[in-house]
Amino acid sequence: MKLEEIKKLIKLVEKSKISKLEIEENDRKISITKSEVGTAIAPPMPFAVPPPPVAPAALAAEDAKPATAPAEGTAKKYHEIKSPMVGTFYQAPAEDAEPFVKIGDNVEKGQTLCIIEAMKLMNEIESDVRGEVIEILPENGAPIEYGEVLVKIDPA
Amino acid sequence: MFKKVLIANRGEIAMRIIRACKELGIRSVVAHSEPDVDSLPVRFADQAVCIGPREAAKSYLNIPAIISAAEVTDCDAIHPGYGFLSENAGFADICESCKITFIGPSVNNIQLMGNKVKARETAVQAGVPVVPGSDGAITDDTDAVNTAREIGFPVMLKAAAGGGGKGMRVVHDEDELLDSLNLVRAEAMAAFGSGVVYLEKFIAEPRHIEVQVMGDKHGNVVHMFERDCSIQRRHQKIIEEAPSAGLGEDIRREMGEMAIKLVKHIGYYTAGTIEFLLDGDKNFYFMEMNTRLQVEHPVTEMVIGLDIVKEQIKTAAGRELGISQEDIKLDGHSIECRVNAEDPENFLPSSGKVEEIYFPGGPGVRVDTALFAGYVVTPFYDSLIAKVIVKSRTRQEAIARMRRALGEFHITGIKTTIPILYRILHSEQFVAGNLTTRFLEEFME
Numbered sequence: 044m045k046l047e048e049i050k051k052l053i054k055l056v057e058k059s060k061i062s063k064l065e066i067e068e069n070d071r072k073i074s075i076t077k078s079e080v081g082t083a084i085a086p087p088m089p090f091a092v093p094p095p096p097v098a099p100a101a102l103a104a105e106d107a108k109p110a111t112a113p114a115e116g117t118a119k120k121y122h123e124i125k126s127p128m129v130g131t132f133y134q135a136p137a138e139d140a141e142p143f144v145k146i147g148d149n150v151e152k153g154q155t156l157c158i159i160e161a162m163k164l165m166n167e168i169e170s171d172v173r174g175e176v177i178e179i180l181p182e183n184g185a186p187i188e189y190g191e192v193l194v195k196i197d198p199a
Numbered sequence: 200m201f202k203k204v205l206i207a208n209r210g211e212i213a214m215r216i217i218r219a220c221k222e223l224g225i226r227s228v229v230a231h232s233e234p235d236v237d238s239l240p241v242r243f244a245d246q247a248v249c250i251g252p253r254e255a256a257k258s259y260l261n262i263p264a265i266i267s268a269a270e271v272t273d274c275d276a277i278h279p280g281y282g283f284l285s286e287n288a289g290f291a292d293i294c295e296s297c298k299i300t301f302i303g304p305s306v307n308n309i310q311l312m313g314n315k316v317k318a319r320e321t322a323v324q325a326g327v328p329v330v331p332g333s334d335g336a337i338t339d340d341t342d343a344v345n346t347a348r349e350i351g352f353p354v355m356l357k358a359a360a361g362g363g364g365k366g367m368r369v370v371h372d373e374d375e376l377l378d379s380l381n382l383v384r385a386e387a388m389a390a391f392g393s394g395v396v397y398l399e400k401f402i403a404e405p406r407h408i409e410v411q412v413m414g415d416k417h418g419n420v421v422h423m424f425e426r427d428c429s430i431q432r433r434h435q436k437i438i439e440e441a442p443s444a445g446l447g448e449d450i451r452r453e454m455g456e457m458a459i460k461l462v463k464h465i466g467y468y469t470a471g472t473i474e475f476l477l478d479g480d481k482n483f484y485f486m487e488m489n490t491r492l493q494v495e496h497p498v499t500e501m502v503i504g505l506d507i508v509k510e511q512i513k514t515a516a517g518r519e520l521g522i523s524q525e526d527i528k529l530d531g532h533s534i535e536c537r538v539n540a541e542d543p544e545n546f547l548p549s550s551g552k553v554e555e556i557y558f559p560g561g562p563g564v565r566v567d568t569a570l571f572a573g574y575v576v577t578p579f580y581d582s583l584i585a586k587v588i589v590k591s592r593t594r595q596e597a598i599a600r601m602r603r604a605l606g607e608f609h610i611t612g613i614k615t616t617i618p619i620l621y622r623i624l625h626s627e628q629f630v631a632g633n634l635t636t637r638f639l640e641e642f643m644e
Contacts, residue, residue, distance in 0.1 A: 129249075129264045130267050188248045188250070
């Protein structure tokens with residue numbers, strides 16, 4: 044069995060409802076098993092130890108670091124600009140306009156980084172430090188909750 | 200029916216609403232403060248949005264944050280629970296302007312019944328008996344004296360914008376009257392932003408009986424019989440029962456009819472509660488109306504077999520009631536004990552981490568709570584942490600069942616009022632029934 048055929052088989056199993064496939068050909072045997080993902084009929088487990096407050100993606104990783112360390116596993120702690128309100132994140136002042144900032148930009152204290160729109164009002168979110176934009180977390184148009192990290196800045 | 204409901208509340212009532220939503224096939228979103236991020240409602244809801252820091256003013260009372268949370272999650276309705284914004288007409292109005300259904304009565308009815316003077320006048324107009332009192336607000340000192348003389352001392356001075364036992368003072372004679380008047384005016388101004396005061400005859404040892412009502416947006420109204428909430432500490436209820444022991448079928452029926460009269464008169468829809476005072480001669484008087492879901496709704500649910508929160512949501516969504524008054528029958532007896540995170544010696548709030556917890560169970564026992572092992576009880580919010588509700592065929596059996604349930608309730612790490620509740624359930628007076636609101640005061644001595 045060639046690698047290409049095995050890859051096709053894997054894709055087939057993935058897309059189908061088959062959970063396990065075993066094929067024997069001559070003296071070769073291949074077994075493909077689909078891992079069980081969370082299902083609609085499993086009851087919620089609210090009494091499990093509360094997960095540390097990191098982004099869900101980080102929880103899935105086997106070597107997820109504890110809550111206080113940044114998800115990237117780097118030692119450096121960047122300055123976080125958090126949302127002071129609930130609303131929708133916009134990276135630019137208007138739909139077709141250039142974004143306020145891009146990764147790598149140097150920003151000044153007081154410079155507008157993004158907009159959080161709440162109840163039809165556009166609220167400009169300003170940086171409270173001088174430094175370099177390292178990361179812009181939300182997608183444009185994403186819903187934002189209070190305290191959510193919007194931008195990470197490497198202070199000058 | 201609503202697709203998604205935002206729950207603007209926390210703790211046990213948020214859990215209650217999530218449960219009703221789940222059964223109705225409605226997706227739930229919980230708006231929560233930062234300290235509540237690990238709470239049970241946040242884990243059980245389909246979605247959660249952090250709306251602010253721990254201070255209620257910046258989170259659970261933060262109208263723009265709550266409306267914004269409903270908008271970004273595409274909710275078509277908001278359930279305010281009890282307390283917080285549940286009786287805030289301004290909030291209900293904003294929901295309406297933002298095309299989000301407020302799960303509760305109309306803005307007008309919240310305003311009308313929220314003003315205690317207007318509520319009294321409305322009751323009078325509807326032909327519902329009210330506590331003898333001033334005809335509207337007290338205008339000046341002379342008015343106060345004359346009215347008090349007419350009604351007869353002792354009288355109770357009450358803030359028009361108050362309620363829930365706050366902004367009230369008993370006056371025993373004319374000498375006390377004017378000083379008390381100034382005091383109540385000042386207190387009312389400070390607490391409720393309005394110094395408007397009215398006067399009522401003070402009923403010394405009343406029984407506090409309230410009637411649950413439910414209306415739909417098509418003019419149909421039913422009552423779901425009464426609850427007895429006479430066991431109170433500083434006007435805060437701690438034990439409630441349904442039905443009211445020894446009330447008598449005639450009075451029960453009359454009270455129900457009066458409640459319906461009032462509710463129909465104002466075109467009320469969704470859930471509400473009419474509070475009456477019953478004096479020693481079995482006269483009952485309208486006291487106030489709560490235009491929201493109440494903490495003690497479970498005891499009614501247990502004896503009539505209906506889900507009040509589901510009915511509230513359904514009627515808010517425009518569905519017809521689908522139940523007639525004849526369908527609603529009382530079956531058995533239910534008691535609820537409110538468990539507070541307070542020191543049973545002095546009722547001071549107790550905070551800390553819940554280490555071990557075992558909830559009571561078995562036949563006829565229900566626990567409404569958001570507690571779990573590891574939960575940290577904080578002093579930022581109300582101290583109610585659990586409601587233990589029992590139902591049985593008779594009051595005697597319900598008492599035995601509640602004693603058993605309280606005995607099973609195991610919790611370490613924080614102090615609770617379970618020991619006091621246990622003692623009350625064992626007191627002769629409680630067992631005899633016919634309790635007045637003075638009971639707890641005397642019992643504690």
